[in-house]
Amino acid sequence: MTEFNQQKYENLLQKVPIDTLQQDAQLQAFRRYKKQKQRKKRFGQVMLITACFMLLFIGSIRIFPSFAHAVAQIPSMQPLVKMIVLDKGMKDIVLHDYLEKINLSQTVHDKTLTITNVVADEYGMLISYKLQSATDLFDVQGVQSEVTHDNERIQGSIIADWWMQSKHTYEVENSIQISTYGGLDYSSKDFELMFVVDDSTFKIPFTLKNEIKKSKHYPINQQVTVDGQHFTIHELIISPIQSRLKMSVDPSNTKKILSFEDIRLYDENGEEWGKIHNGFTMHGNIEEQFSIMLESNYFRIPKSLIIKFTKIEAIDRKDTTIIADFDKKQIVSPPxxxxxxxxxRDHYAIEYSFATAQEDYEEISYYLVDAKGDIYYSSSSWLGPQQFMQSFEGEPLSPATIVISSFEQYLNGVEEIHVELK
Structure with missing residues (x-):
């Protein structure tokens, strides 16, 4: 039975690449899984918004000739419509003709993949594609994708949107999102998309010809205090696809900030640009320096902005990790x-009981690091309105730590700063 050594454990935990995990697509997928109930609730709202948008969209085509002309140049509209519904910056991209048509196809077995168009900036790409199949796509559980540049995999995060399809679906239009922290290299504009669906692996090379617009940088360097917790906004970077706030938190804060759930930009006319809803929301380590992704207003830079913080998720630092000894069936450091x-519980299972009923127990997210530094994710089962249990595949070596990465508890107060853009 392994004895618990606090100092040894703390030294080991420092070596675990927690910051890498926070930006890793696998962890993001895990957190999306934990919030699937909330996503289902939003789905109906999105469908309603989409319907309303389509009416507005058709109206815009009729009323605004420039918008109608821009839309007419797009070979496949469905992925773009989805983006515009959740990201207002995409409409500006269409209006300013910053969408590059590709239209390259490859057929493997009974499926054909077409890259329809690409939007690229210094920090990322949006690749729209069409997948056609002779067999029903209803049974496809997911896809894998990767983009290489000069035969090297792009070092960034990638999301290949894929929703479960209805029966008798033989054509799907969707998008792939790539986001980087340090930026993309465009010294060569030759790329290749690798896309895997079932037993079909596609490799489609493509070359970008359009100019990649440079990002606009605005130094801010202002400290913000909410509920006694301090953080600094260093810079606002506005790119065609996304804007990003480069920030850091004060290491002496009494609470650990887990996420900035609601940040919004307002221009001098009161127009709002909010946090990204359909892609990457953060890059970097929130305990050091990181970037929060926001909608882009690249093509209409205002004279001034108000940056407003209204919903900051945070818990006491001492409760961000919970030490568990599975051998002794004991929680060494409870919250x-x-x-x-x-x-x-038995078989490396952990039960959580809330003092008050939670509407959605998925609002707590976590993973486990064992004494060897191995990372474990879990499957959860609901036991009741105030209880749920998580179990792990394998046998984590004790002592292990449960790392809380999300908990629906927020700082009190709202703060805003004013920024003049020069």
Whole structure:
């Protein structure tokens, strides 16, 4: 039975690449899975918004000739419509003709993949594609994708949108999003998309010809305080696809900030640009320096902005990790300020009981790091309105730590700063 050594454990935990995990697509996928109930609720809202948008969209085509002309140049509209519904910056991209048509296809077995168009900036890409199949796509559970540049995989995060299809679906239009922290290299504009669906692997090379517009940088360097917790906004970077706020938190804060759920930009006319809803929301380590992604107003830079912070997720630092000893079936360091009780069960299972009923228990996200530094994700089962249990595949070596990456608890207060753009 392994004895618990606090100092040894802390030294080991420091070596675990937690910051890498926070920006890793695997962890983002895990957090999306934990919030699937919330996503289902939003789905109906999105469908309603989409319907309303389409009416407005058709009206815009009739009323605004420039918008109608821009739309007419797009070979496949469905992925773009989805983007515009959730990201107002995409409409500007269409209006300013910053969408590059590609229209390259490849057929493998009974499927044909077409890259229809690409939007690229210094930090990322949006690749729209069409997948046609002779067999029903209803059974496809997901796809894999990768983009290479000069035969090297792009070092960034990638999301290949894929929703479960209805029966008798033989054609799907969707998009792939690539986002980087340090930027993309366009010294060569030759890329290749690798796309895997079932037993079909596509490799389609493509070359970008359009000019890649340079990002606009606005130094800010202002400290913000909310509920006694401090953080600094260093810079606003506005690119065609996204804007990003480069930020850092004060290491002496008494609480650990888990996420900035709601940040919004307002121009001098009151027009709003919010946080990204359909892609990457953050890059970097929130304990050091990181970037929050926002909608882009690249093609209509205002004279001034108000940056408003209204919903910051945070918990006491001492409760961000919970030490568990599976051998002794004991929680070595239980949370002291979170409204829940944690208990070890058989077969490496952990039960959580909340003091008050939670509407959605998925609002807590976590993963586990064992004594060797191995990372474990879990599957969860709901036990009741105030209880759920998580279990792990394998046998984590004790002592292990449960790392809380999301908990629906927020700082009190709203703060805003004013920025003049020169």
């Amino acid at each position: 002291s300020s979170l409204p829940m009780e944690v208990t070890i």
